[in-house]
Amino acid sequence: MYGRAPLAHERLDWNGVPVTLESKRASHAHRRYLSTGALRPELLREPVFRAWERCHAQGASARQARAEHLADAEIERLLTQQRGFMVAARPYLQALAQAAAAERHAAMLSDSRGVVLDVVGDPPSVSGPERVPGPGSLLSEAVSGANGIGTPLAEGGYVELVGAEHFIEGFHLFTCQGVPIRTPDGAIAGVISVSMRRTEAARRLHELLVCAAHGIEAELIRERLDEDVRRLICAGGRDDEALLENLRQDLVQAQATARLEVALAARDLARDRLVYAARLLALAQRSIAVFARQSALWRDLAATDPGPLRVVDLAGLLSDLVALLRTEAATSGVTVEIVEDAPLQVVADPLRLSRALLRAFLCAFQAGGGGGTARASTQRRADGHAAVLVHASAPPLREADTLSWIVPAGPVSQEPG
Amino acid sequence: MDAPTPEGDSDAHTGPLAGHEDTCRVLIVDDEPDLRRLLGEVLADQGWSVAEAHHGEHALDRLQAERFAVVLLDHRMPGLSGGEVYSRLRAAGDATPVILMTAARNVHELAHSLGIPHFIAKPFDLEELVTMIKATSSACT
Numbered sequence: 001m002y003g004r005a006p007l008a009h010e011r012l013d014w015n016g017v018p019v020t021l022e023s024k025r026a027s028h029a030h031r032r033y034l035s036t037g038a039l040r041p042e043l044l045r046e047p048v049f050r051a052w053e054r055c056h057a058q059g060a061s062a063r064q065a066r067a068e069h070l071a072d073a074e075i076e077r078l079l080t081q082q083r084g085f086m087v088a089a090r091p092y093l094q095a096l097a098q099a100a101a102a103e104r105h106a107a108m109l110s111d112s113r114g115v116v117l118d119v120v121g122d123p124p125s126v127s128g129p130e131r132v133p134g135p136g137s138l139l140s141e142a143v144s145g146a147n148g149i150g151t152p153l154a155e156g157g158y159v160e161l162v163g164a165e166h167f168i169e170g171f172h173l174f175t176c177q178g179v180p181i182r183t184p185d186g187a188i189a190g191v192i193s194v195s196m197r198r199t200e201a202a203r204r205l206h207e208l209l210v211c212a213a214h215g216i217e218a219e220l221i222r223e224r225l226d227e228d229v230r231r232l233i234c235a236g237g238r239d240d241e242a243l244l245e246n247l248r249q250d251l252v253q254a255q256a257t258a259r260l261e262v263a264l265a266a267r268d269l270a271r272d273r274l275v276y277a278a279r280l281l282a283l284a285q286r287s288i289a290v291f292a293r294q295s296a297l298w299r300d301l302a303a304t305d306p307g308p309l310r311v312v313d314l315a316g317l318l319s320d321l322v323a324l325l326r327t328e329a330a331t332s333g334v335t336v337e338i339v340e341d342a343p344l345q346v347v348a349d350p351l352r353l354s355r356a357l358l359r360a361f362l363c364a365f366q367a368g369g370g371g372g373t374a375r376a377s378t379q380r381r382a383d384g385h386a387a388v389l390v391h392a393s394a395p396p397l398r399e400a401d402t403l404s405w406i407v408p409a410g411p412v413s414q415e416p417g
Numbered sequence: 418m419d420a421p422t423p424e425g426d427s428d429a430h431t432g433p434l435a436g437h438e439d440t441c442r443v444l445i446v447d448d449e450p451d452l453r454r455l456l457g458e459v460l461a462d463q464g465w466s467v468a469e470a471h472h473g474e475h476a477l478d479r480l481q482a483e484r485f486a487v488v489l490l491d492h493r494m495p496g497l498s499g500g501e502v503y504s505r506l507r508a509a510g511d512a513t514p515v516i517l518m519t520a521a522r523n524v525h526e527l528a529h530s531l532g533i534p535h536f537i538a539k540p541f542d543l544e545e546l547v548t549m550i551k552a553t554s555s556a557c558t
Contacts, residue, residue, distance in 0.1 A: 248520070250493070250520075255522065
């Protein structure tokens with residue numbers, strides 16, 4: 001038995017699915033389109049109308065009953081090629097499926113062309129007569145009309161399609177939401193989507209779906225870091241290999257935490273603990289953001305070539321570096337403090353600057369080891385340049401135990417923050 | 418949501434098997450408080466009684482004083498590493514099953530070099546971790 005009894009004010013369609021205002025208006029628009037071929041913008045939400053215009057222009061058939069498939073051999077080749085992406089996404093598909101609980105649902109992953117790679121859901125939705133499109137199905141708008149995978153791909157962002165807002169009739173049973181997943185370079189790797197019978201139930205999964213997309217992006221960043229470390233070690237000749245590997249391990253903690261937060265949020269959504277779930281998802285989004293920022297910093301530290309000059313938020317860089325060095329500092333027995341100052345932006349090569357700051361902190365950890373303090377502060381000098389002062393003190397405090405390192409940070413930027 | 422677990426002695430999560438403390442307790446050793454708290458919630462949900470230690474020395478103190486079915490042991494921590502905790506535990510004749518948790522690049526090599534047979538890579542799949550805990554602490558399943 002799936003779903004729940006309808007509320008008193010809900011109207012049900014012939015499938016027993018509550019009719020929403022969106023689906024009612026879209027049904028009307030769909031009937032008009034089928035009979036006259038005319039698009040009615042006043043009956044459709046803006047992104048849906050844009051999608052229908054694209055579908056119409058690309059010759060998609062609104063009468064189609066189901067999605068087209070790739071040939072079996074092609075599906076097999078694609079699934080082998082995309083295995084890493086599918087492994088990265090699996091825990092998040094499972095989290096969506098867990099959160100959907102007893103509702104009819106299917107969480108889906110596609111590649112960047114809208115070809116379905118993986119589906120997790122309840123048995124009737126995955127393999128029953130009214131199942132969602134399985135692996136190998138082509139869900140680009142050109143082939144399958146507006147849908148929860150092709151439309152987020154075309155729009156480059158989150159899209160929800162309710163019932164008849166889908167361009168082809170075969171998908172009218174579902175409310176679908178999809179979010180594109182981006183690679184560390186910013187290209188679209190695919191879409192994660194969730195399809196459900198009940199719109200209201202589907203909307204409860206909105207935050208989890210968005211967070212899942214970011215979670216998968218974090219998995220892709222972690223894979224990139226693994227490759228970077230491998231390359232670094234193979235190239236050899238660096239004396240900071242071990243340190244960089246330690247820092248990489250430390251920043252993976254934030255990602256591990258985020259994955260647990262997503263899993264627990266899914267559990268809480270399934271138990272109707274919506275407030276707890278929302279708080280966990282907010283924490284997961286924060287953990288993912290920290291991980292992404294620190295990963296970018298790690299890549300700067302690991303880079304071998306100088307980078308271009310750009311405007312750098314000095315306080316932000318310091319704060320991210322200190323956060324990344326937290327375990328390293330604790331291992332040395334050093335407490336790190338940042339002396340808060342006015343926000344300062346400099347024009348600098350972030351790669352060189354972050355590496356120079358790292359060296360200063362490591363020296364301070366060595367000098368202040370075993371109970372000392374490393375204190376960092378930014379300085380704006382009279383010549384219009386900025387610097388960071390890293391000051392180490394070790395107990396018992398003697399003049400000889402107090403050391404400072406000055407890291408020139410470049411000219412202060414005149415650009416507004 | 419639960420408040421963050423304070424550092425120090427804590428048994429923040431107690432599942433329905435709390436009465437079987439000698440055989441069904443899991444000790445989570447990790448310097449990352451959020452990870453300890455979340456893992457504790459998950460395991461308590463699965464029926465285990467959960468205790469925490471925030472560094473290696475703390476873990477050894479708890480293991481000397483109490484019995485656990487299994488120890489989830491982070492490797493990279495300030496002070497004693499997970500590998501060092503494991504060596505000291507075994508040197509003291511304590512055979513409590515240990516699962517090493519690590520984000521190290523080559524998990525197999527690391528665990529092998531430390532002589533720890535059970536290990537899991539961070540970030541872990543919860544199902545995999547729970548299955549491993551069940552397999553390692555057979556007295557509780």
